[in-house]
Structures are given as C-alpha cells and as structure tokens.
Amino acid sequence: MKRIGKRTLAFDSKPALLGYASAVGEKEGQGPLHEFFDMVSDDDLMGEKTWELAESKLQKTAIDLAVQKSGLQKSDLDLILAGDLLNQCISSALASSESGVPFLGLYGACSTMAEGLALGACLVEGGAADRLLAAASSHFCSAERQYRFPLAYGGQRTPTAQWTATAAGAAVLGGGKGDLRITHALFGRQVDLGVKDANNMGAAMAPSAYDTISTLLTELGAEPRDFDQIVTGDLGHVGADILVTLFRENDGIDLTPVYSDCGSLLYGSDQDPHAGASGCGCSACVLCGPLLRDMQAGKYKRLVFAGTGALMSPVSVQQGQTIAGVCHAVVLERG
Amino acid sequence: MKRIGKRTLAFDSKPALLGYASAVGEKEGQGPLHEFFDMVSDDDLMGEKTWELAESKLQKTAIDLAVQKSGLQKSDLDLILAGDLLNQCISSALASSESGVPFLGLYGACSTMAEGLALGACLVEGGAADRLLAAASSHFCSAERQYRFPLAYGGQRTPTAQWTATAAGAAVLGGGKGDLRITHALFGRQVDLGVKDANNMGAAMAPSAYDTISTLLTELGAEPRDFDQIVTGDLGHVGADILVTLFRENDGIDLTPVYSDCGSLLYGSDQDPHAGASGCGCSACVLCGPLLRDMQAGKYKRLVFAGTGALMSPVSVQQGQTIAGVCHAVVLERG
Numbered sequence: 279m280k281r282i283g284k285r286t287l288a289f290d291s292k293p294a295l296l297g298y299a300s301a302v303g304e305k306e307g308q309g310p311l312h313e314f315f316d317m318v319s320d321d322d323l324m325g326e327k328t329w330e331l332a333e334s335k336l337q338k339t340a341i342d343l344a345v346q347k348s349g350l351q352k353s354d355l356d357l358i359l360a361g362d363l364l365n366q367c368i369s370s371a372l373a374s375s376e377s378g379v380p381f382l383g384l385y386g387a388c389s390t391m392a393e394g395l396a397l398g399a400c401l402v403e404g405g406a407a408d409r410l411l412a413a414a415s416s417h418f419c420s421a422e423r424q425y426r427f428p429l430a431y432g433g434q435r436t437p438t439a440q441w442t443a444t445a446a447g448a449a450v451l452g453g454g455k456g457d458l459r460i461t462h463a464l465f466g467r468q469v470d471l472g473v474k475d476a477n478n479m480g481a482a483m484a485p486s487a488y489d490t491i492s493t494l495l496t497e498l499g500a501e502p503r504d505f506d507q508i509v510t511g512d513l514g515h516v517g518a519d520i521l522v523t524l525f526r527e528n529d530g531i532d533l534t535p536v537y538s539d540c541g542s543l544l545y546g547s548d549q550d551p552h553a554g555a556s557g558c559g560c561s562a563c564v565l566c567g568p569l570l571r572d573m574q575a576g577k578y579k580r581l582v583f584a585g586t587g588a589l590m591s592p593v594s595v596q597q598g599q600t601i602a603g604v605c606h607a608v609v610l611e612r613g
Numbered sequence: 614m615k616r617i618g619k620r621t622l623a624f625d626s627k628p629a630l631l632g633y634a635s636a637v638g639e640k641e642g643q644g645p646l647h648e649f650f651d652m653v654s655d656d657d658l659m660g661e662k663t664w665e666l667a668e669s670k671l672q673k674t675a676i677d678l679a680v681q682k683s684g685l686q687k688s689d690l691d692l693i694l695a696g697d698l699l700n701q702c703i704s705s706a707l708a709s710s711e712s713g714v715p716f717l718g719l720y721g722a723c724s725t726m727a728e729g730l731a732l733g734a735c736l737v738e739g740g741a742a743d744r745l746l747a748a749a750s751s752h753f754c755s756a757e758r759q760y761r762f763p764l765a766y767g768g769q770r771t772p773t774a775q776w777t778a779t780a781a782g783a784a785v786l787g788g789g790k791g792d793l794r795i796t797h798a799l800f801g802r803q804v805d806l807g808v809k810d811a812n813n814m815g816a817a818m819a820p821s822a823y824d825t826i827s828t829l830l831t832e833l834g835a836e837p838r839d840f841d842q843i844v845t846g847d848l849g850h851v852g853a854d855i856l857v858t859l860f861r862e863n864d865g866i867d868l869t870p871v872y873s874d875c876g877s878l879l880y881g882s883d884q885d886p887h888a889g890a891s892g893c894g895c896s897a898c899v900l901c902g903p904l905l906r907d908m909q910a911g912k913y914k915r916l917v918f919a920g921t922g923a924l925m926s927p928v929s930v931q932q933g934q935t936i937a938g939v940c941h942a943v944v945l946e947r948g
Binding site: 279280281285287327328330331356357361363364365366367368371372374375376377378379380381382383384385386387393397400401403404405406424465466467468470589590591592593594597599602604606 | 614615616620622662663665666691692696698699700701702703706707709710711712713714715716717718719720721722728732735736738739740741759800801802803805924925926927928929932934937939941
C-alpha cells in the first residue's frame with residue numbers, strides 16, 4: 279500500500295469486488311432504479327414480526343445474495359464488517375449472528391457502506407483477510423420509530439427532510455481475479471459547520487463530502503473529468519446542491535458533468551421523497567445495484583464512491599449539539 | 614502479516630503502543646486500581662451540562678493524554694478508531710469532532726477497545742496508517758438513562774447485573790520503537806447460546822470469550838501458562854466463572870493461574886458492584902491503566918487482552934431476541 283499525499287491510500291493489489299447484491303423494500307422497488315436490484319420485497323415486514331427484524335432480514339438477504347453471486351460459501355469469508363442506523367447497530371448484529379464468520383460492527387451513519395469498503399480494502403491489501411464482506415442497511419419504519427415519531431402519528435416532513443430507504447447492500451472483497459477493483463481509499467474526518475437541524479442532514483454532510491472529495495482530487499492530481507462518475511451517498515438534493523456550490527465557489531470546479539448522489543437517484547420525483555433518500559441502505563443499495571452493474575456492463579470505467587454520514591443522535595439533537603458530517607471514499611475501477 | 618491457522622493474525626512489524634491513557638469517574642477512582650489511572654474526576658459531569666457530554670469529555674481526556682504521552686501531536690495521527698455504548702456512538706463522535714483526524718466509528722459493545730486495537734494493528738501493519746489511536750468509553754449515568762431507568766428512579770439491580778463503568782481508555786499505535794507491542798490479533802465471531810436476560814451479560818458473553826481464547830491457544834499451539842496474563846473484559850464475576858468452567862469441562866484446562874477479568878478488577882467488593890464492572894470504558898481503562906503500566910514496569914511479558922461485548926439493544930431485548938456475545942483478542946508483548 280502506498281500513501282499519496284497525506285491521506286489517499288493506493289492499493290497495490292487492488293482488492294476485487296468478487297460479488298455484490300442489493301435488497302430493497304416496496305417503495306424503492308417502485309422507483310427509477312427498480313430493474314437493478316437483486317431482490318425487491320413487496321412486504322416491508324419481510325415476513326417478520328417487527329421492523330427491526332425486517333431490517334436485519336433485508337441485510338441478511340443482501341449478504342446471502344452477494345456471497346452466492348461471488349461463487350463462495352459464507353464459511354469462505356474471514357470477516358464481515360457491517361453497520362446500520364439502529365441503536366447498538368442491532369440489525370447488523372442480528373443479520374450475522376448465525377453466520378459463524380468473525381464480525382466487526384461499524385458505525386458511520388449513512389457512510390457505513392463506504393467505511394466498510396475502505397476498511398475492507400485495507401484489510402485485504404494488508405493480508406488480514408483473504409475474503410471479507412461489507413454490508414449496510416436501513417429501514418424506513420425502524421428509523422422513523424427510533425428517530426422521529428410512531429408511523430401511525432403521520433408526522434409532517436419538512437422540505438429539506440430525506441426519506442430513509444428500506445434497503446441493504448453487501449459486497450464481497452478479496453484478492454485474485456475480478457473485473458471491478460478498489461484502487462484507492464480515503465478516510466474522512468469530521469467536519470462540523472454548526473448545522474443543528476436534524477431535518478436537514480444534507481447541509482450537515484455536504485462540507486465533509488467537499489473535504490474528502492477535494493482532498494482526493496488534489497492528492498491524486500486529478501480533475502472530476504478523470505472519473506466517469508463521482509457519486510456521493512447520500513446528500514440528497516439539498517446537500518448535493520451545496521456540494522456543487524462549494525466546489526464552484528472555492529475551487530472554480532464544475533462537478534456537475536460527472537456528479538450524482540445516491541440520495542437523489544433512488545426515488546422518482548413522483549414518489550414524494552422531499553429532499554431525496556437517506557439511510558445506510560441508500561448508498562449501499564445504489565452502489566451494490568445500479569452503479570456496480572453499470573460499471574460491470576462497461577458504462578463506467580472509473581468511479582468515486584463517497585459515502586456521507588451525519589454523526590448525530592436524537593439525544594444529541596435534543597440537547598442542542600451541532601451535527602458533524604463525515605465522508606469516506608473509495609475509487610473503483612473496471613480492470 | 615501471516616495467518617496462523619484459520620483465524621490468528623501474526624504481525625511481522627509488531628505495531629507498538631506509543632502512548633496510552635485512562636480517565637475515570639469518582640467511583641472508579643475510589644476502587645483498588647485508583648493509583649493506575651491518569652485522570653480521576655471527582656465530578657462525574659466533568660463540568661458539562663449532560664451525561665452524554667460528560668462521557669464525550671472523558672473520552673476526549675483519555676485521547677488527549679494518550680497522544681501527549683506518546684510525544685506526538687493529534688495532527689500526527691492518521692486515524693482515530695472509537696466507539697461507545699450510546700445510541701449512534703455519539704460520545705465518540707463528539708469526542709473527536711474537532712480533532713481534524715480521520716474518524717472511523719466502531720460498534721463492538723464492550724469489546725470496542727479490543728476491536729479498535731485489533732483493527733488498528735492490522736491497519737498499521739498493512740501500511741494504511743503510520744500512527745493511529747483507538748479509544749472507547751462508557752458512563753454509568755448515560756448508560757443507565759439509555760438502557761434502564763432514570764437515575765432518580767433508584768431501580769434495584771439483580772445479583773447478576775454489572776455496573777457500567779464511568780471510564781475511558783485510549784492508545785496510540787504505530788510503527789517504530791516501543792516497549793509494548795501487539796504481536797497477534799484474532800477477530801471474534803458471534804456466539805449466541807440463547808441468553809435473553811439483559812441483566813446477565815456475563816453469561817451471554819462467556820461462550821464467545823471461550824470461542825476466541827480457545828481458538829487463539831489452539832492456533833498458536835500455546836497453553837495458558839505461555840502467557841503471564843489472559844484478561845477478558847468484561848465478563849464480570851458470573852461470566853468469568855462460566856469461562857473458567859467451559860475451559861475446564863471442554864478441554865481439561867485450568868485457566869485460573871493466569872486469568873483475570875477487567876470487570877472483576879475495577880471495583881472492590883465493598884463498592885457494591887454486584888457481578889462486577891461493564892461498559893466499553895471498563896476494559897479500555899483497565900488495559901490503558903493498570904495492565905499496560907504493569908507490563909511496562911516488567912510485571913508481565915506477554916498478555917492476552919480479550920475484549921467481550923454483548924450484541925443487544927433495549928429494543929431487541931424487549932422484542933424477546935437472544936443476546937449474542939462477541940470477543941476480539943490481541944496478544945501484547947514487552948519487547
């Protein structure tokens with residue numbers, strides 16, 4: 279592994295994505311990306327008794343499908359790195375409790391899929407694991423109950439609010455052959471510009487996305503057009519606009535020709551998502567669905583996946599704390 | 614990095630503990646280990662307005678002291694890996710929000726310090742970081758509010774309940790010189806034997822500690838007496854008894870000559886801790902206080918630190934889910 283500049287890690291072995299899969303709920307399956315998902319459930323309870331169990335089953339489904347598509351068995355995995363938004367990351371713990379695979383819980387809020395891939399690539403490159411799996415999930419109903427109101431209350435959402443995706447994504451990383459590879463990673467630092475509005479996560483996260491992506495471009499000596507896509511996940515419409523503005527005003531860079539955001543891609547405007555989608559599962563399912571499928575089909579050769587998270591809790595917001603953002607990035611390449 | 618057997622990682626570079634520190638609350642400072650802590654606060658609020666901010670200040674204090682004792686600046690760190698028990702790991706996020714250091718949130722329940730050290734050693738060994746810091750914390754008052762009852766309610770505790778430590782620990786890992794080094798790591802898998810009693814975490818965690826420690830001993834071809842200490846953190850009295858019994862009955866091995874548990878060490882029996890101490894901060898402060906100081910002073914040459922966590926949430930317990938344990942281990946050596 280080489281360091282480029284202070285923070286960009288370049289992988290000699292370029293860990294391969296050996297398999298990947300996405301599993302989503304009904305609303306996500308009705309959106310513009312529906313054809314790219316491996317599993318669309320028409321039952322958001324997934325046949326379970328609680329929303330939390332439903333989320334864990336959704337994550338387990340994505341994990342099982344990713345392992346299956348990699349041609350491996352779960353017992354071939356050396357590690358599972360997984361996280362979600364629920365208190366004590368319980369849906370990830372439950373999803374892998376019977377796997378028999380060493381388990382590392384992560385908490386990066388909605389950046390968790392990127393955190394897992396970046397960490398996972400370091401572990402494969404360094405020899406700590408031959409094959410590992412990174413996964414993340416979220417569920418609209420478990421998140422609403424935990425962060426906001428009981429569903430039956432029918433709370434009104436503000437225009438800047440994002441809709442927590444009922445979705446999960448999982449990817450198997452390893453050495454050896456593979457079309458899709460991770461060439462670089464950059465771990466994000468917290469950036470807190472003082473946003474206190476828990477219904478405007480995009481604004482809280484955009485500055486950290488700017489910090490990570492601009493550092494990556496600078497350290498690689500790259501311009502946005504050196505990539506076919508730079509994808510954040512998930513700033514939503516509001517945060518994505520702020521990110522584009524930050525690049526234009528600070529650096530005179532127009533990000534728009536190659537830029538998209540998982541939170542803006544997941545739902546159609548007819549689906550009433552307000553500022554777009556969010557939740558750990560959003561960027562996980564958009565990456566492990568349309569983005570990687572499009573790469574594999576030859577549409578993109580080089581892609582930056584920059585997962586963004588808002589580091590807050592209902593308690594910290596109620597206590598008046600500001601919300602820091604964090605953004606971890608990986609560079610993916612079709613070899 | 615070499616793999617020994619299927620799961621034990623042996624580090625060629627043996628990442629060094631360049632600095633470590635512990636910060637604890639009043640009750641912990643009155644216990645038998647009081648002289649080993651870097652900071653004992655006589656104010657559990659740490660001058661803050663809320664328990665959550667107090668916990669984050671405690672963790673930040675341990676981080677600042679560990680960095681200071683390593684002779685480095687915070688800006689010399691490539692990464693901070695940190696976690697805690699609070700929803701969305703908020704005390705760790707707040708503790709490092711202004712650090713400017715790339716931040717990876719972990720969730721391993723009470724095994725978080727071991728998860729951070731094991732992951733951190735892999736990252737240093739693999740070249741992903743020259744220097745990084747692992748930290749964990751817990752606070753009796755923030756944990757009671759979140760997991761159980763408001764403090765003022767004065768709820769009665771069962772005999773098998775452990776007392777969440779108001780404590781934090783932090784350690785700086787890096788290449789180069791250093792007396793204390795990490796030679797091996799083993800990531801734990803979840804083990805769930807069906808325990809549902811959230812007031813008996815020791816029973817829920819002991820089987821995972823057995824899985825991890827027995828695998829480590831087998832793969833290293835070692836016996837307990839090859840180590841000066843094998844320390845779990847934090848099974849408490851009940852869980853420690855179960856672990857000793859599992860080794861005796863399954864393998865005919867007597868662990869007791871070298872075995873201790875952070876949860877049994879932290880409080881004196883006169884401090885009414887019931888089954889002992891728990892919380893991410895318990896094993897973090899016992900390791901980054903007495904254990905590493907004793908190693909450095911020459912008392913121990915070779916030590917296994919096996920952090921144990923119970924993967925549950927108040928919601929999962931209320932919904933009747935069983936509690937899986939997980940245990941990550943590192944082997945420490947005085948060089």
